[in-house]
Every structure is written in structure tokens, then in C-alpha cells.
Amino acid sequence: MGISVDIQHAFRGFSLDARFEAHAGVTALFGRSGSGKTTLINAIAGVLTPQSGRIVVGDRVLFDRDAGINVPVHKRGIGYVFQEPRLFPHLSVARNLRYGMRFRTSGAAALGFDHVVDLLGLSTLIDRAPAALSGGEKQRVAIGRALLSSPDILLMDEPLAALDAPRKAEILPFLARLRDEVAVPIVYVSHSMGEVARLASHMVMLKDGAVITQGHTEAVLSDPEMVPWVGVRSAGSVLSARLDAQEPDGLSRLAISGGVLYMPKVAGDIGAQVRVRVMAQDVMLSLSEPSDMSALNILRCRVLSIRKGDGPGAIVQLECGTDRLLARVTRRSVARLALDAGSQCYAVLKTVSVGPVDIG
Amino acid sequence: MNFFGPEEWAAIKLSLLVAVWAVAVSLPLGVYVAYVLARKQFWGRQVLNAVVHLPLVLPPVVTGYVLLLWFGRRAPIGEFLENTFGLVLAFRWTGAVLAAAIMAFPLMVRSIRLAIEAVDPKLEQAAETLGASRFYVFATVTLPLIIPGILAGCVLAFAKALGEFGATITFVANIPNKTQTIPSAIYALMQVPGSETATARLVMVSVALSVCALLVSEWMANRMAKKVSG
Numbered sequence: 001m002g003i004s005v006d007i008q009h010a011f012r013g014f015s016l017d018a019r020f021e022a023h024a025g026v027t028a029l030f031g032r033s034g035s036g037k038t039t040l041i042n043a044i045a046g047v048l049t050p051q052s053g054r055i056v057v058g059d060r061v062l063f064d065r066d067a068g069i070n071v072p073v074h075k076r077g078i079g080y081v082f083q084e085p086r087l088f089p090h091l092s093v094a095r096n097l098r099y100g101m102r103f104r105t106s107g108a109a110a111l112g113f114d115h116v117v118d119l120l121g122l123s124t125l126i127d128r129a130p131a132a133l134s135g136g137e138k139q140r141v142a143i144g145r146a147l148l149s150s151p152d153i154l155l156m157d158e159p160l161a162a163l164d165a166p167r168k169a170e171i172l173p174f175l176a177r178l179r180d181e182v183a184v185p186i187v188y189v190s191h192s193m194g195e196v197a198r199l200a201s202h203m204v205m206l207k208d209g210a211v212i213t214q215g216h217t218e219a220v221l222s223d224p225e226m227v228p229w230v231g232v233r234s235a236g237s238v239l240s241a242r243l244d245a246q247e248p249d250g251l252s253r254l255a256i257s258g259g260v261l262y263m264p265k266v267a268g269d270i271g272a273q274v275r276v277r278v279m280a281q282d283v284m285l286s287l288s289e290p291s292d293m294s295a296l297n298i299l300r301c302r303v304l305s306i307r308k309g310d311g312p313g314a315i316v317q318l319e320c321g322t323d324r325l326l327a328r329v330t331r332r333s334v335a336r337l338a339l340d341a342g343s344q345c346y347a348v349l350k351t352v353s354v355g356p357v358d359i360g
Numbered sequence: 361m362n363f364f365g366p367e368e369w370a371a372i373k374l375s376l377l378v379a380v381w382a383v384a385v386s387l388p389l390g391v392y393v394a395y396v397l398a399r400k401q402f403w404g405r406q407v408l409n410a411v412v413h414l415p416l417v418l419p420p421v422v423t424g425y426v427l428l429l430w431f432g433r434r435a436p437i438g439e440f441l442e443n444t445f446g447l448v449l450a451f452r453w454t455g456a457v458l459a460a461a462i463m464a465f466p467l468m469v470r471s472i473r474l475a476i477e478a479v480d481p482k483l484e485q486a487a488e489t490l491g492a493s494r495f496y497v498f499a500t501v502t503l504p505l506i507i508p509g510i511l512a513g514c515v516l517a518f519a520k521a522l523g524e525f526g527a528t529i530t531f532v533a534n535i536p537n538k539t540q541t542i543p544s545a546i547y548a549l550m551q552v553p554g555s556e557t558a559t560a561r562l563v564m565v566s567v568a569l570s571v572c573a574l575l576v577s578e579w580m581a582n583r584m585a586k587k588v589s590g
Contacts, residue, residue: 045489073488080489086482090504099500103491149490 001185003027003153007043007053007063016040016050016209026179026186028196028217031206031229037189040206041155044187045080046073057153074103079146079184081156085138087130093141094126100149110150111182119181120144120174136167140174147182154186160195168195175199193234197221197277205229222324224307224315227280232313232328236279239323243272251296251351258321262296262351280315282353283327286346287337297349301325303339318347368562370537371545374453378541379521382460383514386468390517391510394472395498399481415527416466424530427459431531455532456539460521468517475509476502512580519573523566542566 006019016036020027029037042048044055046062049070055063057078062071079100087096097113104110117123120140130138139159146154159175160168172195179186179199190196196203197217204214207229213220220226222237241254243266252266254276266274289298301318308314314334318325325347339345364372396402397409415423431438431449441447449455479502487497525543532539534548542562549559 047485047489073485074491074493076489077491078489080486082482082486084482086480086486088483088487088501099487099492100490145490 001058001152002056003044003058003185003187004054004056005040005044007040007050007055009039009043009048009050009053014209018204018206018209018211020204020211020214022185022187022202022204024183024185025201026188026199028200028203029187029189029206030191030193030196030203032191034208035206036209037191037206038157039209041080041157041187041189044153045078045155046071046076047080060152077150077152079149079151079154081139081143081146081154081159083158083161085130085135085142087133087138087141087145089130091130092126093122093128093130093133096130096141097122097126097145097148099145104150111147113148116144116147119147119177134167135163136170139163139167139171143174143178147178147184151184154184155189156186157189158191159188160190160192172198193221193230193236194277197236197238198275218324222317222326224305224317224326227307227315227326232309232315233281234279235315235326235328236277236282237324237326239276239278239325241274241276243268243270243274245270256299256321257323258301258319259299260297261299261349264352278325278349279353280326280328282349283318283325284348285316285327285329285333285337285339286348287344289346290348293348294350295348296351299325299347299349301345301347303341303343303345305341306334306339308334318345320347364561365558367536367540368545368558371540371542371562372565374456374539375522375541375543378453378456378460379518381457382464382521383468383517385457386461386465386517387510387514390465390468390513391472394469394476394513395502397469398473398476412469413466415463420463420524420526421530423462424459424527427455427462427527427531431455431458449531451532451535451539453532453539456524456528456541459527459531460524463524463527464517464520467520468513471513471516472506472510475506475512478509479505508580508583512577515573515577515580519570519577522569522573 001024003022007016009016016039018036018040029040031037039048043050052065061069062076063069088099117126120143122140122144125133125137125141133141143159160171163171176199188200200217202215203217203220205212205220205226212229213226218238227235239256241256241261243252244255245253247253250265251262254261254263254266254274261276263276268274299320301320304317304319306314306316308331312330312332314329314331316327316329316334316339318327327347337345393412397405428450429435433439433442433448433450438449441449447454449458483501484497487501492500523543525547528541529544534540534544540548542565546559546562549555549562
């Protein structure tokens with residue numbers, strides 16, 4: 001099921017003019033606060049009526065200004081997970097979860113109650129009152145409640161933003177399971193590059209109410225031109241890998257298109273597909289293959305392009321097998337190694353610099 | 361029941377009957393007006409707010425006089441009600457219900473409105489995204505959360521209706537066994553020398569009922585605070 005959004009909306013000191021498409025899987029709307037992400041998602045939900053444009057989910061037109069169509073919120077067939085859980089305080093967890101089930105339309109592929117409870121690990125919480133749950137548990141219930149209304153599309157507006165780091169790490173695996181096991185397309189609003197890199201198959205970059213770029217997450221994140229919008233410190237590429245072996249010393253061996261990566265233990269079955277986020281600032285470059293270095297991951301690469309920043313830094317885009325990597329080095333290093341598009345070099349990556357949050 | 365004289369007993373029963381009916385009749389409209397004032401933005405909202413609160417600030421005798429002008433047997437609304445439904449208000453206990461309901465209405469609306477305003481609109485919005493229509497959202501989310509506020513409003517309105525004097529005596533007079541409520545009975549007894557003990561009995565009943573109502577309403581308010589914060 002595809003989603004197509006093309007809307008214009010202006011209010012005090014801000015105007016949004018955005019067009020994007022989303023498909024199965026997770027599509028991330030990424031941008032700084034004030035870039036228009038929440039306005040966009042609210043327009044899809046029908047909570048906000050844009051001044052002009054058109055919103056289509058599957059074959060249903062939800063909004064078309066010119067045709068005078070504006071489907072009310074409760075008939076849009078959307079699930080919305082807000083920043084705050086918004087659980088109904090007077091209902092138990094079970095009754096919160098079931099709230100949207102009675103409105104299901106026959107057309108939507110219905111998820112079973114037990115399936116969702118199991119997927120989100122809610123079985124021990126079922127009889128409790130929302131007040132007795134932790135922040136992370138509440139948000140899991142909110143996700144389950146939205147899923148059980150059998151939406152055609154699931155909207156998530158920074159569902160982890162109100163949680164502390166341990167709670168985020170607790171929920172992320174559930175979101176990854178959701179992405180892999182549930183066929184509902186998800187539009188995920190975030191300003192956290194880590195979440196986007198881990199979850200999203202597609203991403204839409206927003207700035208000042210306009211779409212700067214959209215496409216596969218791997219392609220967008222490995223584009224050096226996008227680094228200023230992502231921020232140099234969170235710039236990095238996403239590699240698709242296969243879990244090959246669990247080594248006896250606690251490392252996991254992952255196969256990528258251009259070689260092998262050793263990572264601190266990655267949970268999962270042998271053969272599972274995982275995504276690895278490699279930060280540009282964690283990648284070192286060498287002209288010859290280093291042999292007497294502690295770093296375990298040495299990948300043979302070809303330089304695709306070099307983007308020199310305003311300061312002393314430069315972003316080198318590398319091709320490694322069919323994957324792309326970014327390396328953040330100094331302009332002086334680029335000059336010293338005489339790197340240029342087409343140069344052969346080795347990317348060196350410390351195993352321990354990849355944290356568990358970056359894998360999934 | 362020899363403690364009270366027959367007329368005193370009639371006044372107590374009539375007062376309770378009038379207060380219960382006044383609350384029952386004004387409750388649906390009270391919830392609706394409170395919801396509109398709390399949640400809707402529309403032209404004339406301040407006017408509606410002022411009209412609802414008018415009985416609180418007008419001299420009760422003025423309210424009673426206006427009721428007489430509109431709902432008397434030869435007044436336009438009064439005549440219509442009598443011809444259509446056979447309902448006579450002026451100088452009947454039904455008129456006492458109307459007077460008490462109007463005087464208690466601002467207190468009821470205020471209490472329910474505060475309860476609605478304490479409900480986070482984000483909860484209602486979440487319910488809508490789950491597929492619930494506006495009416496269903498009100499019935500399953502807003503209403504359960506404001507029940508304590510509604511009960512508190514009812515208790516306050518009940519107490520106010522029990523004690524209503526000025527508008528009642530102006531609109532339905534002070535006819536023993538027919539329109540004489542506790543306050544008008546006390547007033548009547550005060551005019552008669554030697555009826556101090558009868559007066560004292562009714563005063564005590566009045567005080568006891570009012571204190572009970574206040575305690576119940578406080579208790580409800582506390583429960584509401586807990587429920588909404590939880």
C-alpha cells in the first residue's frame with residue numbers, strides 16, 4: 001500500500017510545501033524541530049487541515065482540497081502513536097488495547113489481540129492500570145492500541161522522544177520487530193539519526209517546511225551532500241549485513257558486500273539480516289593495508305567523492321562492494337594521502353565503536 | 361414521625377422532591393452547556409456564559425419576577441405549556457422545581473465545566489484517531505473521566521435548590537402543603553410568635569442537609585483530582 005502526500009500549509013512565520021511518497025516498511029520524516037515533520041504527519045492524520053493539496057493512502061483519497069474531500073479523523077483508518085502515550089487513565093491496559101478494535105473496518109487486515117500482545121511483550125501488563133506502568137511500557141501499550149485498530153497506515157510522531165536512553169533501547173527492538181512482522185506501512189517522525197538509521201527503509205529529509213531529498217535510507221545517508229543537514233557528528237552510513245557467526249570470544253562476524261565486519265555481540269540467529277550504522281567520524285583511512293593495528297575491520301574501498309567543508313574537515317564517500325561508506329577526516333589528511341575520486345584505499349573501523357543501538 | 365408537625369413534614373418532603381427534580385431536569389442541559397463552554401469556540405460564547413451565570417448575580421426576587429412574567433398562566437410560555445402539555449408552573453410545586461433549577465444551574469455548569477477542562481484534549485484526539493466518532497469519544501472517554509465532577513455539580517445544585525428562597529417565593533408563593541419549602545416555612549414560622557421550637561427544628565434540618573451536601577461534594581472533588589492525575 002502506497003501513500004502519496006502533497007500539501008501546502010502556511011501559518012504564522014512558517015510555511016510548509018512538501019511532497020513525498022511512502023511505501024511498505026518504515027518511512028522516516030527527518031528534520032530539525034520546526035522543519036514541518038509534525039505538521040505533515042498531523043495533516044495525514046486529519047488532525048490538521050492543510051490549506052491545499054492532496055493526501056492518498058492506498059486507493060483512498062483522504063484529502064483533496066480541489067475536490068472538496070476531507071475525510072474526518074475517525075474514518076481515516078490511521079493509527080497514530082504520539083510522543084506521549086495518551087492512554088485512557090480510566091481503562092485497564094487490556095481495555096485500552098481493545099478500544100479501537102470495535103471500529104475496525106472489514107477491509108483492513110486485522111491483527112489478532114494475542115499476536116499484538118505477544119509482539120510487544122505486553123502479556124504481564126494486561127490487567128494493570130496505565131498509572132502503574134513505566135514510561136516505556138506505556139508507550140508499548142500505545143503502539144499496540146494503535147496497531148489493534150487495524151490501520152491502513154501507522155503514524156508515529158517521535159514515539160521515543162519523551163523517554164530516557166535505557167527506555168529507548170528497550171523499545172527499539174520492538175519497533176524493529178514491528179517493521180519486520182507487520183505489513184502496515186509506518187511513517188515515522190524523528191530528529192534522531194540513530195532511530196532513523198536503525199528503523200527506516202526510506203527517508204524524507206525536511207528543512208524549513210520543504211523536502212530536500214527522499215529515497216532509500218542507505219542512499220540518503222551515504223550522500224555527502226546531506227551531511228550538513230544531518231550534522232557532522234551524526235553523519236554516517238547504513239550497511240546491510242548478514243549475521244554469519246558468533247565467535248567464541250564474544251564477537252559476531254557479519255558479512256557485508258565488500259568483506260567482513262567484526263562487531264560486539266549482535267543478538268540474533270545465524271543468517272539474520274541486520275543493519276549496521278557506521279559513523280563517519282569512526283572511520284579512518286589508509287593507503288596501504290594496515291597489518292599491525294588493533295582495529296579488526298579493514299575494508300578495501302574506492303573513493304567516490306570528497307566533499308570539503310568550510311572548516312578543516314572533509315567527508316570522503318567510499319564504495320565498498322555495493323555498499324557506500326562515509327569517512328570524516330581532515331582536509332590535511334586528504335591532501336597528505338593525495339586522495340581523489342577513484343583512489344584506492346582502506347577504511348579502518350574499530351570494532352568497539354559500533355554500539356548496540358546502532359545495530360538492528 | 362411526631363417530631364415534626366404535619367406542615368413542617370410536608371415542607372421537608374416538598375423541599376427534597378423539588379431539589380431532586382431540579383437536579384434531574386437541569387443535568388442533561390448542564391452537561392451539554394458545560395461541554396460547549398469548555399471545548400467549543402464560537403461567536404456568542406461569552407454571552408452564553410453570562411446568561412448561565414446571571415441567576416448567580418441577579419437578586420433572586422428579580423429572577424422570580426421574570427419567571428412569573430414568562431411562565432405565569434397568562435404569560436406566553438406558561439400558556440403554551442398549559443395548552444400543549446397540561447403543565448402549570450405558577451403557584452405549583454412544578455414552578456418551584458423550575459425556580460430552583462434555574463438558581464442552581466450556574467453552580468452545576470461551573471463544576472462540570474471545570475471537570476471537562478481538566479480532561480486532556482489529547483486523550484480525546486487519541487480516541488478519534490482510533491476510529492471513535494465525536495459522540496463516542498464523549499461517551500467513552502470524556503464522560504467517565506468527569507463523572508466525579510458531574511456528581512459534585514449535582515450535590516452543589518441539590519444543596520442550592522434545597523435552600524432556594526427568593527425566586528421560589530416570588531414565583532410560586534408560600535402555600536403550606538403545596539408550595540411551601542423548608543426556607544419559606546422557616547420564614548412563615550418567624551412571623552408567628554411562639555413558634556421558636558418549630559423554627560429551630562427546621563433550621564437544624566436545613567443545616568444538616570447543607571453540611572452533608574458540602575461534605576459529599578468535597579469528597580467527590582478529591583476523588584476527581586486523584587482520578588484525573590492518575
